[in-house]
Amino acid sequence: MSQPKWRSARLSQLGSSIFAEVAVWKMEAAASGLDIIDLGIGSPDQPPSPAVRQALSEAALRTDMYAYPATKSGLPFRQSAADWMRHRFGVGLDPADEIVTLLGSQDGLAHLAMSLCDPGDMALLPNPGYPIYSASLALAGVECVLMPLREENGFMPDLDAVPDEEWDRASFILLNYPNNPISAVADLAFFERLLDKARRHHVLVVHDLAYSEMGFDGCEPPSILQIPGAIDQAVEFHSLSKSFNMAGCRIGFLAGNREAVGALRELKANIDYGVFDPVQEAGIFALKEAMESPNAPKAGKLYELRRNTLIEALQAEGWSVAAPKATMFVWAQLPPMQWSLDEPWSSRRISQEMLKKTGVVVVPGEAFGSEGEGYVRIALVESEDRLKEAARRIGCFIRGNK
Structure with missing residues (x-):
């Protein structure tokens, strides 16, 4: 047997x-x-900063913080995320429908394909790329088409090298600038070309902006959502892990197109109960601190x-x-x-x-x-x-x- x-x-x-x-x-x-x-x-x-740690400590001592987190009505963190997006990038977002709170951006990346695609669908990914990108497609039964990132192209994908038939099949394209592992950066002109290509083929653009506050030599990495009309075609992951030294707290968010954000929120509502409320309180404080101290070193x-x-x-x-x-x-x-x-x-x-x-x-x-x-x-x-x-x-x- x-x-x-x-x-x-x-x-x-x-x-x-x-x-x-x-x-x-x-x-x-x-x-x-x-x-x-x-x-x-x-x-x-x-x-994290002493003030953020203090906010986390005080929230954790409150007796009303130990129920299930408010996955649907937890607007305070999403409102703070929307305020920060406007402050940092000039992007206006509806916190109720265009932002979803995540257990770190990896949580969202791991589940995004399951919320957007059906088995047999296809997505475009970078090579090299952060491993969860391809792993998430494997979990969802989604086919992966890889786009090489090479030094001779500044570690940017050659969007025109992807055949039209593959663009037409793709549900979404996922990119990450500033990039892990390559550390390359992209400018708004590249994102404009990307969005134009995606619109013509009805492909959602997924941008992973986990390193937005980690530019060097005066570089201020942009958000793809800064481009007028991008919210109709794009979503963007943000994380407090690296830029705010909160990796162990597990908090981040997805922002952008409300249909795609809503799909991930619906899936997540069936998987977990959201981020521990004291961690959300600490995240709110971290974002507030960044907005109120613009001259503080990032x-x-x-x-x-x-x-x-x-x-x-x-x-x-x-x-x-x-x-x-x-x-x-x-x-x-x-x-x-x-x-x-x-x-x-x-x-x-x-x-x-x-x-x-x-x-x-x-x-x-x-x-x-x-x-x-x-x-x-x-x-x-x-x-x-x-x-x-x-x-x-x-x-x-x-x-x-x-």
């Missing part, structure tokens, strides 16, 4: 296994006695300093890396190995060997798709001193020194 199968076949489609592999490599390196400098996962190493300022430190230190060690314009990541072409190799090394092998010999964790580019081969992603989630030490160790590695 055969054993029952208690594992869905779709689990094998939920993105790369490399993240799990990297976790094993890290444990093995730590067990060998190495001091680990983890530049792998992009989790902020700083807390999260991007810290990562800009760290970017400068790491790029300069790697350059001194013989690894020339392009400086990103935004996010908390450096997308780096593989280092020039200055010692004999038995064969060309993949991003996976270089990442594994680097960790094994130096204790420095980076993520191989192939974790984000086939176009990521030849690169590694480095997260700027350690202090400047630790980043300098990481660069020193990497320098020894690429020179073949112990």
Whole structure:
């Protein structure tokens, strides 16, 4: 008698296994006695502001905060999100129908295809791309057509290279600027071309703007919803995780086209009861603080300093890396190995060997798709001193020194 199968076949489609592999490599390196400098996962190493933490603490002590969160009537956070969108981007939104609160933007990204599409439908995704993008399609039974993001095109998709028949089949196109993992940025002119193309083929544009407050060198990443009429054709994810150091709180929102926002809200109402009310209170305070203190440094300022430190230190060690314009990541072409190799090394092998010999964790580019081969992603989630030490160790590695 055969054993029952208690594992869905779709689990094998939920993105790369490399993240799990990297976790094993890290444990093995730590067990060998190495001091680990983890530049792998992009989790902020700083807390929210003292005022936000105070707001969270006070709300958590209230006795009326422990019922199910108000998934349908919880307008205060959505109103704050609408106020912030107007303040930051000049975008007017109806908080009742054009915003839905999420357990972080990944929650919404994971469920969006299920709310918008039927099995057998198709969507256009970037390659490389954040793994939940393709995983969400696998869960929904939606076909994925990948658009390569390459350096020669400024890591922008060639919209005209996608055949018209695929545009006509697509339910939505998903893009992410500033980009994870690539850190590329897009301007409003690109979004205008994208919207024009999408309108002609009746395709919804889904934009993931999780890194809106993390631009460098004066860069202020725009919202696609700033373009007149975009709300008829687009939705946009926002997150408080990275820009407001609230990753563990799990709060974000989707804004834009009311039909698409409503579809996700309806699905979510059948899955969970929403975000813990004290976390919503903290989110309200974080957005209010940002609006009332426009001259306060954004999260991007810290990562800009760290970017400068790491790029300069790697350059001194013989690894020339392009400086990103935004996010908390450096997308780096593989280092020039200055010692004999038995064969060309993949991003996976270089990442594994680097960790094994130096204790420095980076993520191989192939974790984000086939176009990521030849690169590694480095997260700027350690202090400047630790980043300098990481660069020193990497320098020894690429020179073949112990």
